[in-house]
Amino acid sequence: MPELESLLERLIRHDVEFVIVGGFAALAHGVSLMTEDIDICCPFADENLRKLERAISDLHPVHRMTPNRLPFQLAPDLLPTLKNLYLRTDLGVLDCLSNVKGLGDYPAVKEVSIPLELPIGTCRLLGIEALIKAKEAMGGPRDKQTILQLKAIQERNKPSGGTLDS
Amino acid sequence: MQKLAQPMTSQLSAWQAAEEYGFDMSLVEDNLRLTPWERICRHSRALNMALTLREAMEKCHAGT
Numbered sequence: 001m002p003e004l005e006s007l008l009e010r011l012i013r014h015d016v017e018f019v020i021v022g023g024f025a026a027l028a029h030g031v032s033l034m035t036e037d038i039d040i041c042c043p044f045a046d047e048n049l050r051k052l053e054r055a056i057s058d059l060h061p062v063h064r065m066t067p068n069r070l071p072f073q074l075a076p077d078l079l080p081t082l083k084n085l086y087l088r089t090d091l092g093v094l095d096c097l098s099n100v101k102g103l104g105d106y107p108a109v110k111e112v113s114i115p116l117e118l119p120i121g122t123c124r125l126l127g128i129e130a131l132i133k134a135k136e137a138m139g140g141p142r143d144k145q146t147i148l149q150l151k152a153i154q155e156r157n158k159p160s161g162g163t164l165d166s
Numbered sequence: 167m168q169k170l171a172q173p174m175t176s177q178l179s180a181w182q183a184a185e186e187y188g189f190d191m192s193l194v195e196d197n198l199r200l201t202p203w204e205r206i207c208r209h210s211r212a213l214n215m216a217l218t219l220r221e222a223m224e225k226c227h228a229g230t
Contacts, residue, residue: 001214005206027209028202032193034213118203125202148187149194151180156198 002092004038005120007056010091011040012121014055018042019113019124021100021134023146028116029128031149033142037093041109041126044082044098049074052085052096059089102137103130128154 004024011018020028022039042048053074061072065086072087085096100109103126112130116123126134132150135143178186185191197205 001217003210004213005203005210008206024206027197027205030194030197030200030205032189032197034209034216036213036217116202118206120203145187145189148180148184149189152184152191153194153198155180 002036004092007038007059007089007091007094008118008123009120010055010059011052012118012123014051016042016051016055017048018096019106019109019126020116021097021109021126021131022095025126025131026135026146026150028125029131029150030153031146033146033149037095039095039097041097041100041106043106044096046079049079049082056087056089056091056094059091061087061089061094064088064093100126100134102134128157 008020018040019042020038021041022037023031023033023035024038026033027035042052053072056072062069063072063086069088072085083098085094087094087096099105103109103112109126109130110124112127113124114127116125128150132147132154135147135150181191184194197208200208
C-alpha cells in the first residue's frame with residue numbers, strides 16, 4: 001500500500017531540493033480529488049539526483065514507464081540525459097519533472113512556490129495561482145476538475161490571504 | 167456531474183461553479199479546516215481504503 005507521506009518525509013530528510021506540484025500539491029491546498037502519486041519538480045543536477053537516489057534506494061525503485069520496470073540506478077553516463085523520472089517505489093509512485101508545462105524549468109517553478117512547514121520538516125509547494133496555470137496548460141478533463149476546486153479554494157482564501165499552516 | 171464550462175457558470179462565484187459542476191464542496195470545506203499535513207494524512211488513509219476496495223473487486227471479478 002502507498003504511504004505517500006512517508007515518501008515525502010524521505011525526500012525532506014535526505015535534503016532533496018524539490019517543489020511539490022500536480023495533484024499532490026492540489027490536495028495540500030485542500031482539493032478533495034484523490035491522487036495516487038507524488039509529482040515533484042526538481043533540479044536534475046548530479047548532486048540532487050544522487051540525494052534522490054539515496055532517499056529511495058531501499059524502496060526498490062523502478063522506472064515505471066519502461067517495459068521491464070528497470071531498476072532506478074544513476075549511471076554516470078545517463079545523468080546528463082535525464083529530463084524526467086517516472087518511478088515506482090515500495091511507498092508509492094514518484095514522478096520527478098525538470099519542467100512543468102505552463103510554468104517552465106525548476107527555477108521558474110521555485111519562484112512561484114511557497115514554503116510548506118510540516119511536522120516532518122519543511123519543503124516547497126507550488127502556489128495555488130501557479131498550480132491553476134499549470135493545470136490550465138495541461139488541459140485534461142481531470143485538470144479542469146481540479147481547476148474548478150482550486151479556484152473555489154482561492155476565492156475562499158482571499159480575505160485571509162490564503163496562507164498555509166502545517 | 168455536469169459538463170464543464172456551461173455558460174451559466176460564468177455568473178456564479180468560483181465556489182458556486184464548483185458546486186454547480188457537481189462537487190460536494192462540503193468535502194473541500196472540511197479539508198480547509200485541516201492543516202496541509204492533516205489533509206495529506208487523511209488522503210493517504212482514503213487512498214489505501216480505495217486501493218484495498220479496488221483489489222478486493224478485482225479478486226472478486228477474477229473469481230467469477
